[in-house]
Amino acid sequence: MDLLAQILANGILLGGLYAVMAQGLALVWGVLNIVNLAHGAFIMLGAYASWYLYTNLGVDPFLGLPLTAAAMFALGYALQRGLLNLVVRSPMFNTLLITFGLEVVLTYLAQWVFSADFRTINPPYAGNSYSLGPVTLPVARLAAFGVALALTLGMWLFLLHSRLGRAIRATAQNLVAARLYGVEPRHLYAVTFGLGLALAGAAGGLYGTVSQINPYIGATLTAKCFAIAIIGGLDNPLGVMVGGLFLGIVESLTTLYVGPTFADVASFGTLVLVLLLRPSGLLGKAA
Amino acid sequence: MSRRLLHALPALAFVLYAGTSAAADAPEVVLGASIQLTGPVANTGRYYRDAYQIAVDKINAAGGVKIGGVPHKLALKIYDNQSDVNLSVRQYTQLITQDKANLLLGPFASNFALADSAVSEKYKVPMVEGGGASDQIFSRKFKYIFGTLAPASNYFGTTVQMLKALKPAPASVALLYADDAFDVSVADGTRPLLKSAGLPIAMDERYSTNATDFNSLLSQIKSKNVDAVLVAGHETEILNFVRQAKSLAVAPKMYSFTVGVPSEDFRKALGSDADYAFGMTAWLPSAALKDRWFGDAQQFAQAYKAKYGYDPDYHAASGVADVEALVHAMETAGTTAPQKVRDALAKTRFDSLYGPIAFNAHGQIDLPQVVIQVQGDKLAEVYGAKGFITQPKYPMPAWNAR
Numbered sequence: 001m002d003l004l005a006q007i008l009a010n011g012i013l014l015g016g017l018y019a020v021m022a023q024g025l026a027l028v029w030g031v032l033n034i035v036n037l038a039h040g041a042f043i044m045l046g047a048y049a050s051w052y053l054y055t056n057l058g059v060d061p062f063l064g065l066p067l068t069a070a071a072m073f074a075l076g077y078a079l080q081r082g083l084l085n086l087v088v089r090s091p092m093f094n095t096l097l098i099t100f101g102l103e104v105v106l107t108y109l110a111q112w113v114f115s116a117d118f119r120t121i122n123p124p125y126a127g128n129s130y131s132l133g134p135v136t137l138p139v140a141r142l143a144a145f146g147v148a149l150a151l152t153l154g155m156w157l158f159l160l161h162s163r164l165g166r167a168i169r170a171t172a173q174n175l176v177a178a179r180l181y182g183v184e185p186r187h188l189y190a191v192t193f194g195l196g197l198a199l200a201g202a203a204g205g206l207y208g209t210v211s212q213i214n215p216y217i218g219a220t221l222t223a224k225c226f227a228i229a230i231i232g233g234l235d236n237p238l239g240v241m242v243g244g245l246f247l248g249i250v251e252s253l254t255t256l257y258v259g260p261t262f263a264d265v266a267s268f269g270t271l272v273l274v275l276l277l278r279p280s281g282l283l284g285k286a287a
Numbered sequence: 288m289s290r291r292l293l294h295a296l297p298a299l300a301f302v303l304y305a306g307t308s309a310a311a312d313a314p315e316v317v318l319g320a321s322i323q324l325t326g327p328v329a330n331t332g333r334y335y336r337d338a339y340q341i342a343v344d345k346i347n348a349a350g351g352v353k354i355g356g357v358p359h360k361l362a363l364k365i366y367d368n369q370s371d372v373n374l375s376v377r378q379y380t381q382l383i384t385q386d387k388a389n390l391l392l393g394p395f396a397s398n399f400a401l402a403d404s405a406v407s408e409k410y411k412v413p414m415v416e417g418g419g420a421s422d423q424i425f426s427r428k429f430k431y432i433f434g435t436l437a438p439a440s441n442y443f444g445t446t447v448q449m450l451k452a453l454k455p456a457p458a459s460v461a462l463l464y465a466d467d468a469f470d471v472s473v474a475d476g477t478r479p480l481l482k483s484a485g486l487p488i489a490m491d492e493r494y495s496t497n498a499t500d501f502n503s504l505l506s507q508i509k510s511k512n513v514d515a516v517l518v519a520g521h522e523t524e525i526l527n528f529v530r531q532a533k534s535l536a537v538a539p540k541m542y543s544f545t546v547g548v549p550s551e552d553f554r555k556a557l558g559s560d561a562d563y564a565f566g567m568t569a570w571l572p573s574a575a576l577k578d579r580w581f582g583d584a585q586q587f588a589q590a591y592k593a594k595y596g597y598d599p600d601y602h603a604a605s606g607v608a609d610v611e612a613l614v615h616a617m618e619t620a621g622t623t624a625p626q627k628v629r630d631a632l633a634k635t636r637f638d639s640l641y642g643p644i645a646f647n648a649h650g651q652i653d654l655p656q657v658v659i660q661v662q663g664d665k666l667a668e669v670y671g672a673k674g675f676i677t678q679p680k681y682p683m684p685a686w687n688a689r
């Protein structure tokens with residue numbers, strides 16, 4: 001019983017991290033209709049940024065998150081205006097190609113600049129934990145979970161209530177109508193992509209504190225984020241949160257009861273099931 | 288830094304020729320290899336490029352290889368296989384059929400050597416590889432593959448002997464391994480060793496290669512109160528394993544890892560959390576290991592560090608031994624004809640900075656492993672063929688008591 005409680009706690013904390021990683025991918029996908037295959041690579045960049053801030057300038061990884069996010073926002077805004085905007089109206093295949101190309105370029109740039117050495121963001125408290133009865137809760141994961149919750153809630157409120165957020169949702173739902181109401185899509189798309197990358201950057205910082213960073217972590221992360229976004233649904237940050245938690249728990253339980261090699265089978269099996277049974281995601285509106 | 292940058296231009300640099308200014312007229316012997324210079328395994332793959340290069344440079348500087356009385360220069364032809372097995376098979380085929388490489392050096396990692404050795408077998412060109420230890424590579428009665436890494440099945444051999452000698456001896460063992468050629472061989476070899484040592488196996492779990500989350504496995508280790516944990520995996524996984532063990536406050540009496548512990552960048556990434564981790568190595572830079580070109584292993588380690596800026600581990604030494612084995616065989620055979628060199632390799636027997644080089648009937652070397660442990664900022668030799676060398680730090684203290 002104690003073991004089950006611990007495994008569930010592990011799953012929930014892992015799920016929170018998953019959710020924040022997938023949040024940016026889902027936003028960009030939902031609004032711009034771009035499946036950003038470079039999303040994992042941007043998480044990797046964010047992780048390196050946080051690592052650099054911590055190792056060379058002594059900035060705590062959690063305090064450094066806004067800095068990383070701001071830098072990634074700027075990068076995202078520029079990339080969308082300068083590059084992705086060229087293909088935003090073209091068939092999805094083109095956007096897939098261009099983001100795939102970005103992922104390759106970013107990966108090799110990272111190896112060039114940072115080498116293939118492993119890095120970890122290892123502040124003194126990274127290994128600490130709280131005990132809650134029989135359950136051990138790692139501090140870094142708990143903090144990452146808190147940040148994930150806060151970001152999700154923030155995103156949700158922003159999309160629901162702010163002027164810009166409404167414009168973003170309007171554009172996602174009906175571009176023509178949004179334009180008629182004076183929404184300028186070029187700026188809005190760039191802001192959305194910037195937000196997506198800012199979220200990826202923040203996720204990267206969190207990932208670096210609980211895991212390890214090398215130039216090649218991107219591709220697997222993209223795949224995982226893709227699954228979470230599908231499971232959770234694209235039109236609501238809360239859905240992504242649910243998707244992340246669901247996947248984290250499924251993977252942890254699979255590891256316990258079936259075997260560690262089956263964790264990926266379970267997560268992508270879940271993806272297929274969701275696509276069959278609830279194609280618009282767990283929290284998505286019925287199609 | 289700029290040298291590093293230069294080395295990392297892999298996207299462009301398909302071919303890295305040896306910078307040997309081939310002394311005008313001396314005929315060349317081309318050694319071909321396909322190595323992971325980029326991609327997820329580049330971290331260890333690059334050791335082989337560096338090792339082959341330093342060996343070739345050193346041998347050329349000493350006058351090259353005397354084949355039938357004529358000095359030949361060595362040339363390296365290296366392709367980057369981007370950590371892709373299929374690409375490496377194509378590149379080895381290209382090295383033989385188009386680039387006319389005389390002889391082959393191996394890639395890193397067992398799953399690569401397993402696939403690539405089929406190419407060397409097909410074209411009957413010997414390959415000496417120092418990067419694949421899986422017994423599978425050598426169980427197919429191939430005649431053209433030779434390996435200088437100690438057999439995977441016995442990686443934990445010395446460790447299991449040490450477990451029996453520890454006081455108090457561990458009451459239970461967990462065996463965790465990744466699902467690839469090397470790690471499965473390690474697990475298959477370790478199971479009977481544990482059984483005959485009378486150590487009960489409390490957990491025997493295979494996990495997916497590149498797994499990042501070990502929280503569930505660690506929670507089981509804690510809940511079953513396992514004393515000794517043996518992990519066969521890759522450095523990325525082991526790094527995550529140790530960090531997550533700390534964050535979940537899981538501290539068995541000891542844990543040991545097939546890779547990572549001997550490598551400098553692994554210990555650097557973990558910092559003080561690397562403390563107490565056990566590992567094994569078949570090679571340490573000892574002055575007792577004499578070498579024809581480098582003097583001895585200690586001098587080799589100094590020269591290597593001076594050239595590349597990081598300490599060589601057994602992968603690098605094994606890579607140098609590969610080049611030396613080919614050179615030795617060419618000199619004995621008096622020719623570069625692949626079949627003749629192959630026959631000479633089968634009978635090769637010489638001392639090197641890596642240890643005595645000789646291959647069994649299947650082409651694999653046999654070297655004993657020494658158990659090592661991170662003790663503070665030192666890497667200590669703990670247990671060898673003759674028992675304890677230094678006292679191990681055992682049992683490992685709880686994380687909050689360090």
